[in-house]
Structure formats: C-alpha cells, structure tokens
Amino acid sequence: MAMSVWLPVAILLSSFIPGVLIFFQPEERRRLRTWLNLLGALIKLLLVGMLIWGVFHEQVFESRWTMAPGLEFVLHADALSVLFVSLSTLLWLVTTIYAIGYLEQTPHRSRFFGFFSLCVTATVGLALAGNLFTFVVFYELLTLATYPLIAHKGSPEALRGARIYLRYTLFGGLLLMIGAVWLHTLTGGVEFVEGGILQYANLDQSTLRWIFLLLIVGLGVKAALVPLHGWLPQAMVAPAPVSALLHAVAVVKAGAFGIVRVIYDVYGVEFAAELGVLTLLGAVAAITIIYGSLKALSQDHLKKRLAYSTVSQVSYIVLGTAIVGPLATIGGLVHLVHQGVMKITLFFAAGNYAEALGIHRVSEMDGVGRRMPGTTLAFTIGALGMIGIPPVAGFISKWYLGLGAVEAGAAAWVLPVLIASSLLNAAYFLPILYRAWFKSQSAPWPADKTAGCVRELPDALLWPPLTTAAMALLIGLFAAAPYSPLEWAELIAGREYRQ
Amino acid sequence: MNNLLIWPVAVPLLSAVLTLLWPRRSTWIGVLGTTLSLLAVVLVSRQVVESGAIELALGGWSPGLGIALRADGLSVLMLLMSTLVSMAVAVYASVYISRSERRSEFWVLWLLLITALHALFLSGDLFNLYVTLELLGLSAVVLACLGGSRESLQAALNYLMLGLLGSMAFLIGVALIYAGYGTLDMAALAAAIESGPTAWVALSLMTGGLLIKSALFPLHFWLPPAHSNAPAPVSAVLSALVVKAALYLILRLWLALFDEVVTQTAALILGLLGGIAVLWGSWAALQAERLKLMAAYSTVAQVGYLFLFLPLLAALPEGTTRDVALGALVLLALTHGFAKSAFFLAAGVIMQRAGHDRIAELGGTARALPVTAFTLALAGVALIGLPPSGSFLAKWQLLSSVFITGQWIWLPVIAVGTLLAGAYTFRLLGYAFAPGEGVGPSLSVGREEIPAVLLALAATLVLGFWASAVWELVPISAYAGGEG
Numbered sequence: 001m002a003m004s005v006w007l008p009v010a011i012l013l014s015s016f017i018p019g020v021l022i023f024f025q026p027e028e029r030r031r032l033r034t035w036l037n038l039l040g041a042l043i044k045l046l047l048v049g050m051l052i053w054g055v056f057h058e059q060v061f062e063s064r065w066t067m068a069p070g071l072e073f074v075l076h077a078d079a080l081s082v083l084f085v086s087l088s089t090l091l092w093l094v095t096t097i098y099a100i101g102y103l104e105q106t107p108h109r110s111r112f113f114g115f116f117s118l119c120v121t122a123t124v125g126l127a128l129a130g131n132l133f134t135f136v137v138f139y140e141l142l143t144l145a146t147y148p149l150i151a152h153k154g155s156p157e158a159l160r161g162a163r164i165y166l167r168y169t170l171f172g173g174l175l176l177m178i179g180a181v182w183l184h185t186l187t188g189g190v191e192f193v194e195g196g197i198l199q200y201a202n203l204d205q206s207t208l209r210w211i212f213l214l215l216i217v218g219l220g221v222k223a224a225l226v227p228l229h230g231w232l233p234q235a236m237v238a239p240a241p242v243s244a245l246l247h248a249v250a251v252v253k254a255g256a257f258g259i260v261r262v263i264y265d266v267y268g269v270e271f272a273a274e275l276g277v278l279t280l281l282g283a284v285a286a287i288t289i290i291y292g293s294l295k296a297l298s299q300d301h302l303k304k305r306l307a308y309s310t311v312s313q314v315s316y317i318v319l320g321t322a323i324v325g326p327l328a329t330i331g332g333l334v335h336l337v338h339q340g341v342m343k344i345t346l347f348f349a350a351g352n353y354a355e356a357l358g359i360h361r362v363s364e365m366d367g368v369g370r371r372m373p374g375t376t377l378a379f380t381i382g383a384l385g386m387i388g389i390p391p392v393a394g395f396i397s398k399w400y401l402g403l404g405a406v407e408a409g410a411a412a413w414v415l416p417v418l419i420a421s422s423l424l425n426a427a428y429f430l431p432i433l434y435r436a437w438f439k440s441q442s443a444p445w446p447a448d449k450t451a452g453c454v455r456e457l458p459d460a461l462l463w464p465p466l467t468t469a470a471m472a473l474l475i476g477l478f479a480a481a482p483y484s485p486l487e488w489a490e491l492i493a494g495r496e497y498r499q
Numbered sequence: 500m501n502n503l504l505i506w507p508v509a510v511p512l513l514s515a516v517l518t519l520l521w522p523r524r525s526t527w528i529g530v531l532g533t534t535l536s537l538l539a540v541v542l543v544s545r546q547v548v549e550s551g552a553i554e555l556a557l558g559g560w561s562p563g564l565g566i567a568l569r570a571d572g573l574s575v576l577m578l579l580m581s582t583l584v585s586m587a588v589a590v591y592a593s594v595y596i597s598r599s600e601r602r603s604e605f606w607v608l609w610l611l612l613i614t615a616l617h618a619l620f621l622s623g624d625l626f627n628l629y630v631t632l633e634l635l636g637l638s639a640v641v642l643a644c645l646g647g648s649r650e651s652l653q654a655a656l657n658y659l660m661l662g663l664l665g666s667m668a669f670l671i672g673v674a675l676i677y678a679g680y681g682t683l684d685m686a687a688l689a690a691a692i693e694s695g696p697t698a699w700v701a702l703s704l705m706t707g708g709l710l711i712k713s714a715l716f717p718l719h720f721w722l723p724p725a726h727s728n729a730p731a732p733v734s735a736v737l738s739a740l741v742v743k744a745a746l747y748l749i750l751r752l753w754l755a756l757f758d759e760v761v762t763q764t765a766a767l768i769l770g771l772l773g774g775i776a777v778l779w780g781s782w783a784a785l786q787a788e789r790l791k792l793m794a795a796y797s798t799v800a801q802v803g804y805l806f807l808f809l810p811l812l813a814a815l816p817e818g819t820t821r822d823v824a825l826g827a828l829v830l831l832a833l834t835h836g837f838a839k840s841a842f843f844l845a846a847g848v849i850m851q852r853a854g855h856d857r858i859a860e861l862g863g864t865a866r867a868l869p870v871t872a873f874t875l876a877l878a879g880v881a882l883i884g885l886p887p888s889g890s891f892l893a894k895w896q897l898l899s900s901v902f903i904t905g906q907w908i909w910l911p912v913i914a915v916g917t918l919l920a921g922a923y924t925f926r927l928l929g930y931a932f933a934p935g936e937g938v939g940p941s942l943s944v945g946r947e948e949i950p951a952v953l954l955a956l957a958a959t960l961v962l963g964f965w966a967s968a969v970w971e972l973v974p975i976s977a978y979a980g981g982e983g
Contacts, residue, residue: 137886170921181898
C-alpha cells in the first residue's frame, strides 16, 4: 500500500529536488551539477521501471492531497500516464547528457539546468495528473518552467521568442482553466477515468460542446494546432537541447497528451463522437497536418523547417484521437512516442550541425554527410521515419492511422491527408538528405569549430542522436515485442474500449 | 484563558513605549516586540482553532459598555497574515532602516501600526473599530512621510486628508447606529439591525469611508503615489496590510452586521467598481515606468478582485458554496498580502543597490541579485494567479462562483485582468533577466533579501498547498449566530 502512494510523488521529486539544488550551485561546480542531473535522471528511470511493471499488472498507484474544498491534487498512474512518463524520462536522460555537452563553457548553466529539471517535473506531473484540476496546475507550471529556457540566451530574439511563447500559452492556459472550472461546477470534480465520465452525467449537450471547445483551444495552443501554432517556429531561438525537449516531449506533447486525456478519459471517445465535436477536431488536425508540411517546404532555416514539421506531425496524434476506433487510437498514441524519439534525433542533429560547423540553413548543408557521418546518419534515420518509410517507427504510426481510418469508415478523407502529408514530408526531407550525402561541399562551412579534430564531435554530442536514432529504428523493427510502445498503446486502447 | 486576547495588542504597544524610552535600542526593541507579537497571535490562533471563537470583556464590563475583544476564524487569519508579514518586514527593516537617522521614529510608529492593526482585527465593537482605524491611518501616514522627499510628503498629505475624510464618514455612521440601536457591540448589532433608513444611511456612510481607505476605484487615486514613494518596508505593510484592514471591516459590516440590509444591487455596484479597478489597475501597472509604482497599481487591481466577490456572495445561498467563496476571498487577500509585501521588499533591495527603480533599466538584476529576482518572479506568479500560489486556488473558486451564480459578466473581467497581470509581471521579468549593467554586482546574498523571498514562498508554496486551513477557519464565526 505504501509504495502505491509514494511512487508517483517520488517520480516527481526525483527531478524536482535536483532541479532546486542545482539552482544554488555556483557556475564553476560543473562536476557536482552533472552528478545531480544524472543521478536524478537515473533514479527517475528506475522508479518509472517499477511503475511500468506495476501498472502492467493492474496495480493502482495514487496519491491525493486536498488543496481546497472540492479541489484535490491527485497523482494517479494508469496505462496512458505510463506511456508519457516513460517517454519523458528516457528522453530527459538523453537530453541531459546532450545538454551537458552542448552548453559546455556557456554562462548561466546552473539556472539552465535548474529550469530544465523543473520543466521535466512539470511534464511528468502532467502525465501523472489524476484529475483535470491537477492537470491544469502542471500545465501552467510547464509554461513557467519553459519560459526561462526559451529566453535563456538573453538576446533580443530570444526574449522576443519567449514573449510570444508566453502570450500564446498564458492565453491557452486561461481558456483551459475556464473550461476546467466550468466542467468542475457541473460535475463536482473531474477525475480521469478510462472510458470517460461525462456520458453518464446527463448534462446539457450544448454546454458540453462549449466546454469542449474551451478545453481543446486551451490545449491546442501547446499542441500547436493551426491557427494556434504561431509560437512554435518563434521558440526555435532556444538552445538546441531545449528545442529538442520542447518538440519531442515537453510542450507540444503536453498539449497533445491533454487532448487525448480530455477525449478518452473525460468525455469518452464514443460520447464525444455523439456530441459531434470530433469531426471538427479531425478537420482541424487534417488542416494542421497539411499546412505544417506546406510551410516546412519553404523554410531554408533548418530548425524552422523542423519546427513546422512538428506542427504537422503532432497533429497525427490528434487525428488518431479524433477517429473513433481502437486502431486509430493505437496509431495516435504510438505516435506520441514515435514522433518524440524521431524529432528529438532531428533536433540533436540540427544542434550538432550548428555547433560544429555553424550550419543553420538547409542550403549550407551540401556535403555535410562526409564531414559529419555520425550525425548525418542519425538525421537520416529520423527523417526517413518522419516520412514513414519502414522499418523506422514512423511507418507503424501511419500504418495504424490508415487502418483505423478504414475501420471507422473515414478512409475517404483520412487516407488522402496521410498520403499527401507523407509526400510533402518526403519533399522537404529528401532534398536535405540528398544535399548531405550526395552533393559535394560547395562553400566553406559558416563557422568551422572542429577543424583539425580527429572525431566529428565530443561523445556527449554525438551519442545522444545516435542513441535516439537507434531507438527509432528498434521500436519500429520490434514493434510487436512485449513492452514496446505499440504493445503498450494496444494495452491502453484495450482498456479505453473495454466497456 | 481568554486573557490571551490582550497580548497581541499589549505587546506591540508596550514595545512602542519602550522604544520611546530607549531610542538608542530601537532596532532591538522593534524586532523583539514584533517577534513577541507573533508569538501572542500564534497562541490566540491555537485557542481559536481548538475551542472556537473567543471573547474578552476588558475590565469586567458587560458587552456594550466596556472594551470587548473578540477573535474568530476571520480575525485569526487576518492576524496571522499581518503578524507574519510584519515579522519579515521588521527583519528587513532592521537592515534597511539602520542606515537612516530616523530609525527610532520608524520603530515607534511601526509598533503603533502593529498595535492598531491587531486591535482592529480583535475589536468587538464599532467605536473601538473607529479608534483603531484612526490610529492605523495616522501611523501609516507618518510612516509614509519618512522617505522625506517632496513627492512623498505631498503624497502623504493627500493620504492623510482622504484618510481623515474616510474615518469621518465611518464615525458618523457609527453615531447613527448608536442613535438607532443604543449599542455598538457587534454581536448584539448583528441580531438587532433591520432594513430601514437609519441602517441604510449608516451602512452607506461607513462603507463609503472604508472604500476610500481600501482604495476601490474611483477612490484609488491617492494610493499609487503614497505607496510608491514611501520607504520599501512601509510600502510593503501599507499595500499588504493596511488596505486589507479596511476590506476586513467591509466584510464584517456586509456579511455579519448588515446582512439584512445589503441588497443585490448594492453588492453589484461594488462588484462593478471592483471590475473596473481590476482592469484599470492592471492596465496602469503595465504602463508604469517605475517598479514601485507598478506594484502600487497592481494593488489597486488586486483590491478590485476582492470586491468582485461581494455580488457573488450576495447571490449565493447561505451554506457550503458561500463559505467556499468567502474562504477564497480571504485566501486571495492573504496571498496578496504575502506576495505584495515580498514584491515591495524586493523592489527596495533593487532600489538601494541600483539607486533607482526604473523598469527599463533593470537589465542585469537577475545576475547581480538572483535571490531578489527570484522573489519578484515568485511574487509575480502569485499576482497573476498561477499555480502553485494561493491566488490560483482562490481564482479557481472565484470562477466557480461565477459559473454557479450565472453572473457571466465577471468572466471577461477576470480573464482580461489575469492576462494583463501576466503582461506586467513578465514585462518586468523580461527586463530583469536581460543582460545589462543596470544593477551593480554583489558578492553575497544580503540579509535583507531573505525575508522577502520567504514571504514570496509563503504566497506561492505554503498558501498553495496548505490553503485548506483557510476554509476550515473562516466558518468559525463570532457573529451572526455561528458557534461563538
């Protein structure tokens, strides 16, 4: 009994405590800071391992704390939380190593790693939130923890990007809160329950539609649904490890995860379909998928191209959620993991290009494959996965989304979207790969910092993208293995559609 | 053990006398007196938590003739806030004011201010309330002058005049009540007062006077200059505590004494003024060029939020939902007390270090004064109403009451106010965290930075996670037929 109460709290504290301690470390204590970071990340990994095992065996993990009359702070682990918690924990470890290498010799590292840990704490809190109130708490905390990371460089562009981010997210958070309070007054409490709770509540349907709109717009800001995506391309001024985390696990995923929670565990997907709100959401997701890809096509700035690609790819999750049926659900959920692993690889690689050779633009990448083979290999795997080429993980997501659309009878509009988007993905990723591998260097590198070195980069920068690229490959190849993301998504879908 | 009630008033009063006798030791006596007052308040609070509201008739006179002291849930909460805030501010002031030649004057007035505040929160009859209100106003005015600059004198003079006008109105109201009902004891009045012309006029006069003192729009204009030109520790208590005292009285009058008289329309008017205050104060804070002026305008906005609750409370039926809303109102007031005092203290640190508080020139603050920058950020979080601060919970319940009563009009006010608060807070943080040389480098954490950050942590973490106590205490009432 005891463990079921303290485990969720311990998972939160394993990044929160190191984060707070790191704030107080002087800049020069690099070794201690690194230790705190890695120790926290490893402990969290261990604890999450215990959680996975427990949830798989249907154990209940829950901690409750009354914050105000009727408002309970609840941490609760179900299968869906575990999916997101594992993703965040694993990628946090990798990103921390990368960030330690990346930020070597730059100022304000204690501040950076402090907020970095808080950011992960907030993300994990979102994953473990057991009711809508707790979710809102962590959703706002995430905004607060990421703002200093985006503004980290302190340059005018960084401050501007952070300001725009804040404008969008505070607005989104406010709408989410209003929707949540409204729902709360109608139901007296909104716990996340597999299969949803509102279908039994007998409430006015049009009110529920309005609340749904408030919640989804609030969450859609972070999930970067068009037209609420404007902050994301601006936020790419952040240091590479932040962009990697932002695009793969922290912010955009928080929005997407929230949408999944609201539809499956608050409204219930069948009830939401009955209300007719999913059609609209599906349409918005489809538009976002196409629009993001189209915008990505015309970006020369590498990180901006990747950012628009995120806009597009995250909406696959939303699309999978908006289609009723277990297969589409599996496709959407598994993409939550797959997109994270692939996109973090791409951002690591982009950071490496900038760090080693000063490359920020696609047009500067001619022949970079020969100079930086390791990084470019990782980038290639990530990009192929995004396009959906087997056996990389992205293929699995698209396959299940397609099957789900056919199962739900929505093939007529979903399949064209999937095909068009894949073609567009290919159109903006393949030219990069072509330039990198097959063209020869046409101009001197913008800022060659590794000239004369034997290796292309220090280990801390090279191994993280290679590791995540290998993960993207392996979770695609062994998708049917036990405890793979796909298996886990099937487990969740099974529990959501159990009734 | 009801004699306990005398100590929160007697301790600071005696210390004030001692300070007059030994001006050289004023700092010591001041800090010690504040600490002992804290102790006294803690003892009283424990008593109230354990055995409900308590009462003491001084000198053995029966209520209605002598001085009656009463403590219930609401007064205990206000006392705890004021004593904790004043403790932290006293530690801060022991460093901040030690550089000033007017040290002993400061400490005498400081202790008198605490005496007045504590007596006000404990008074059980209207005349004593008037006396404490007057004492509070006067000591506050003189403290506000201590800055010594021309602007601060001018601002304090306006503050004095308006304060006197407010007390006058209050006093006439009290006189009318005495003429009409023959008693000033609040528990007796709560049962006696019925709707009628006397009650109406008295309530309007008393409320009007208190509105000036609580700086509700459009009677707020004296507040920004007075609060922003006073020395930092004084600004902190003025914004955090003195304004709240007037609000506390309004709550007592509206919810206990005149609950039969108050109409939905009257509550709605105050709510509307509160709404305008939220929008106007936040907007002015966003435009402010100086840190302390920004903080002062933010107080105008935060007072507005508190008044938004009145029409909601008037519309809610007596019972749990109403108690929840009332608890939220108190929690918001408490959170603001802690956050705003932290904010002003941090502003004082910056002002001493940089020699100015012009927001646009604060670049480099975060590097030179990390603890103070952190304090500003935490206090800002509480002012916006983001988690994990107490005001987040309060705002949640406020919105909840809006939905329950169907008074939709407040929804856009709260929404816009929150966004504006976000805008002015992050505008400041943007400047403070930007690189620059606005503030000279410091070698260590100053002793005066610690109380500020503790206050900010109280507003964000403590009141966020342990706020349930507020809702448990508020229903313990000494008036209107509660358990008392």
